[in-house]
Amino acid sequence: MIRSHLSKILSHLKSERFCLAKGDSLFHQGDQVVRFYHVRSGKIKLTRNTIEGGQALIYMALAGETLAEASLFFDQYHCSAVADSESEIVAYKKSTLLAHFEQHPAAMKEMLKLFAGQVRDLRAINEIKNIHSAKERILAFIYHAMNEHKELHLDMSLKDVAYKIGLAHETFYRELKKLEQARRLIRKDGYIKLL
Amino acid sequence: MIRSHLSKILSHLKSERFCLAKGDSLFHQGDQVVRFYHVRSGKIKLTRNTIEGGQALIYMALAGETLAEASLFFDQYHCSAVADSESEIVAYKKSTLLAHFEQHPAAMKEMLKLFAGQVRDLRAINEIKNIHSAKERILAFIYHAMNEHKELHLDMSLKDVAYKIGLAHETFYRELKKLEQARRLIRKDGYIKLL
DNA sequence: CGTCCGCTTGACTCAGATCAAACTTGGTGG
DNA sequence: CCACCAAGTTTGATCTGAGTCAAGCGGACG
Numbered sequence: 056m057i058r059s060h061l062s063k064i065l066s067h068l069k070s071e072r073f074c075l076a077k078g079d080s081l082f083h084q085g086d087q088v089v090r091f092y093h094v095r096s097g098k099i100k101l102t103r104n105t106i107e108g109g110q111a112l113i114y115m116a117l118a119g120e121t122l123a124e125a126s127l128f129f130d131q132y133h134c135s136a137v138a139d140s141e142s143e144i145v146a147y148k149k150s151t152l153l154a155h156f157e158q159h160p161a162a163m164k165e166m167l168k169l170f171a172g173q174v175r176d177l178r179a180i181n182e183i184k185n186i187h188s189a190k191e192r193i194l195a196f197i198y199h200a201m202n203e204h205k206e207l208h209l210d211m212s213l214k215d216v217a218y219k220i221g222l223a224h225e226t227f228y229r230e231l232k233k234l235e236q237a238r239r240l241i242r243k244d245g246y247i248k249l250l
Numbered sequence: 251m252i253r254s255h256l257s258k259i260l261s262h263l264k265s266e267r268f269c270l271a272k273g274d275s276l277f278h279q280g281d282q283v284v285r286f287y288h289v290r291s292g293k294i295k296l297t298r299n300t301i302e303g304g305q306a307l308i309y310m311a312l313a314g315e316t317l318a319e320a321s322l323f324f325d326q327y328h329c330s331a332v333a334d335s336e337s338e339i340v341a342y343k344k345s346t347l348l349a350h351f352e353q354h355p356a357a358m359k360e361m362l363k364l365f366a367g368q369v370r371d372l373r374a375i376n377e378i379k380n381i382h383s384a385k386e387r388i389l390a391f392i393y394h395a396m397n398e399h400k401e402l403h404l405d406m407s408l409k410d411v412a413y414k415i416g417l418a419h420e421t422f423y424r425e426l427k428k429l430e431q432a433r434r435l436i437r438k439d440g441y442i443k444l445l
Numbered sequence: 446c447g448t449c450c451g452c453t454t455g456a457c458t459c460a461g462a463t464c465a466a467a468c469t470t471g472g473t474g475g
Numbered sequence: 476c477c478a479c480c481a482a483g484t485t486t487g488a489t490c491t492g493a494g495t496c497a498a499g500c501g502g503a504c505g
Contacts, residue, residue, distance in 0.1 A: 103377070113377045125370035128363045133370065156362075160355045167351075167358060168323045170365035175320035175328065177372035182298065182308045184379045185416050187462070189493065214451060221380050223494050228453060230493095382494070384461065409483060418462050423485060 064165045073144040081136035088126045090146040097142025103134045205249040259360045268339040276331035283321040285341040292337025298329045400444040
């Protein structure tokens with residue numbers, strides 16, 4: 056899991072702070088890009104209008120992550136952002152940020168590193184989604200996301216994890232239970248420990 | 251589809267040129283990262299060793315694309331690269347590239363833009379893979395990847411496209427045929443045109 | 446106290462994976 | 476020029492496992 060160190064990079068930059076209640080909107084698809092956001096706490100659901108007129112979750116930005124990275128270089132947001140729980144957001148003006156990068160290449164380099172990690176991470180999830188067996192898919196995800204102690208701290212609901220790896224949440228619960236019964240892992244609180 | 255403009259960014263930088271025959275290896279998972287690669291022609295298959303000891307395709311880098319972006323900031327390659335057809339590769343020393351970025355922030359900014367686009371693209375594919383219906387998944391992919399004329403130029407085999415969107419190639423062929431018979435699209439040569 | 450939502454389990458169904466086989470196509474080499 | 480091979484494409488038949496619907500539980504929160 057790639058975690059942002061953005062706050063370090065941009066600590067002395069002028070910023071705004073927003074506190075959102077669940078359901079509050081941050082921006083809408085098609086809006087002019089003015090700000091770049093960093094999630095301090097809570098979670099922000101990014102959705103996109105689908106062809107059929109529905110809404111599809113494209114990403115769940117958790118505490119410590121940034122969102123709409125690509126928007127920095129585009130004029131309009133290509134997705135909408137809504138708080139999925141009470142959230143605290145730090146926002147930087149897009150123009151301020153780009154100007155800062157002009158003058159501080161080191162900050163830009165950190166940003167580049169951050170994005171590179173994102174690319175790596177997304178490709179891994181993409182690969183995982185090609186595993187058809189639910190059990191193997193779950194194991195692959197845990198291997199991918201766990202820390203060096205073979206532990207996975209779940210900073211989101213199991214339902215969201217299920218979505219993240221492309222499984223129906225019922226299937227996810229079931230397979231997780233089976234894996235636990237087969238002594239492949241232990242679950243407690245917000246942790247999963249691989250055996 | 252995000253296409254690289256890397257050659258423009260790095261045109262005057264010292265580089266090496268490799269010509270690979272199909273099957274030739276560029277680097278292996280675990281190798282020390284020395285160079286950063288840009289595909290001029292052909293295609294490079296990126297694979298990763300799976301837990302079970304197999305090989306999983308994680309990305310097919312086509313002409314104009316870069317590969318192993320994340321490796322710029324890591325010591326080892328996290329995947330292996332093998333030419334999937336006769337390919338021409340331009341390589342830059344990692345150290346040269348990073349030094350160039352130090353002195354030319356504009357180049358780094360272009361790179362940042364490139365990565366940001368990649369992130370956007372990968373999230374889109376991720377979203378597409380969550381669509382369960384094969385037919386809808388295929389349509390969503392075409393919508394995503396087509397140009398302004400509702401045409402999609404396939405620079406890879408249908409089999410690879412099937413893999414890219416996470417379908418068994420048989421299913422992909424079948425649904426494509428159905429869509430063609432239902433006059434939703436036209437297929438000819440390496441093109442798909444939406445109606 | 447009621448509502449919401451994540452979690453859990455059961456039963457059923459079917460769409461897509463899988464196995465199998467044939468046919469194109471392109472390239473290689475004798 | 477043809478024989479041959481490899482790989483992509485196509486179609487058929489079968490089957491299974493994951494999606495879906497449904498229903499109940501429990502904790503958080505106002």
